[in-house]
Amino acid sequence: MDDSEDERYRAPALDKGLDILELLAGVDGGLTQAEIAKKLDRSPNEFYRMLDRLVRRGYVTRLDGDRYSLTLKLFGLAQLHAPVRRLVSYATPLMRELAETSQQANQLVVFDRGSAVVIGQQEAPNYWGISIRVGSHISLFDTGSGHVLLAFRSQEERQMMISEHVRSTDNTAQPPEFFARLDQIRERGYEMMASMQTAGVYNLSAPVRSSDGKAIAALSIPYITVVNAPSAPDITRTIELLLATCEKLSRLAGSAVGSST
Template identity: 40%
Template sequence: MASRKTVKTASKPAKNTYATPALEKGLDVIELLAHHPGALSKSDISRHLNRTVSEIFRMLVCLEKRGYIAQTDGDRYALTLKLFSLVQEHPPTERLITEALPVIHRVTQQMDQSCHIGIIEGAQVTILAQVNAPTPVGFYVKLGSTVDLMEAASGYVILAHLGDEELERTLTEWKSTTGKKVPEDLKKHLSRIRRQGHETQPSYLVRGVVNISCPIFDERASAIGALTVPYIQYNESKIGLAEGSKILKQACLEITHAIGGRLPVN
C-alpha cells in the first residue's frame, strides 16, 4: 500500500515539470489574433491577455520570425496564412482535398461554374480548395479566404448537419467572437436545409450570385465541410439551379464515401 501511495504522489509534480509558460503565451497570442477581426498593437495584445508588453514582446518577435504573424499598419500585428498552409498539410484535411479535387474539376466542367470546399474554423468559413469555371468569364471565391459563417451558405449547411453538442459549441464561439446574436429563424432555417439536403441561397455578399451548397460527411455522419457552387446565370446556361443541385449532391456523396464518411440516418 505504501508503494502505491508513492506512485500516486509522484505523478502529480510531473504535470508541473512539463509546464511551458512561454509556449502558452505564444499560443495565447495566436488564438487572440485568430479571433480578432483586425490587426492589434502590442499594447492591445497585452491588454487582451492581461500581460505586460515586455512579457509578450519576445513572443511577437519569435512568431513574426517564424512567419505566423506579420506587422501591418506600422506596429500592429495580424496572422499570416501559415497556419492555413499547415492545416492543408494535416492528413485528414489533405485527404479531403486530395479526394475532392478531381470531383470538383468534374463539377466545374459539367456546370460551367466555379466550385469550392469550405470548412468551419472558429466563427468563420475557410476556403480549403477551389477550382475556377472553364469559361472566359466567371465568379469564384479566393483560396484561403474566410467569411463569417453566418454570411455563407456553406456555413449554414455545415451547421445544419452537426450534432447538438457540436452545434451549440460552434454557436457559442461564434457569438463570443462576433458579439452578434444568433438569427431568430436559425432553427427553422437549419431544419429546412436538413429536409432538402442542400442550400440554394442568394449570396449574402454579392448580388447576382446564387450559392448552391451541399454537405460532406465524416465517419461520424457529421458535416466536415461543404461543397459550394457560386452560381451565375449566363445568357446560355446549360445547367439550371435544380439540375446543379443534383450534380452537387452526387459530388458530395462521392467525396463522403471516398474519405470513409457516412450519411446521417434520418
C-alpha cells in the same frame, strides 16, 4: 480542471504568444506593437520579445517596418492534418469536374474550432466566377456552407458548434426560425439562398457526409447567371450537378475522414 489547477499550470509566455496570434488572425493589414498592446490591455514593452520570436519563427511578418501581420505558416501546419489532406485530395478532381460541367466556381468548407473554414477552392473555367480564398473563415449563420454544416448534425452537435462560433466571433444566438430553416435544409438535402455578401449571387450548398450521415464538409457553388454563356446549366441543373458530386465525394471520403471529424 478547476480554477486553482488552471492557475497552477499557467504558462504566461505561451498565453501571450497565443493572444497575439489570435488577435492578428482577426484583422486585415496588421497591427503595430502599440495597437496590439492596447487591444490586449497590456504594456507595449511586454510584447517586444514575443513579437521578435514570432517573426523569427515565421508565424508573423513585419509590414512597412512597424506593423505585424500573420504569415501562412499556421495555415500550412493545419493543412498537414491528415484527414483534411485526404479530404482535399479526394475532392480536388471532383471539384475540377464540377467547375467544368457547371461553369461555376466551387468551394469546400469544414467546421474547425468555432469557424467554417474554406479548405479547397476551384475557379470557374471561364472569365467570370466568385472565388473565396483558401483559409478564409466564414459565418455559420449567413452562408450556405454554414447552414449545411449545421443542418446535417444532431441537435446537440449543432448547439456545441454554435456555442463555439459565438465565442469566437461577435455573433449572438439565433432565433427559433433559424433552426426551423436548418431542419428544412436537412429534409431537402441542400441549401439555396441569396448571398448575404454579394448581390446577384445564389449560394448553392450540399453536404459531404460521413458513413453515419453527418456532414463532414459542405461543397458550395456561388451561382451567378452568365449572360454571354448560353450553354451554361441553369440553376436547377447546377443543383443536380452539385448533389451528384457530393454523393461521389461522400462515398470516397466519408469512411476515410468521418471518424476523425
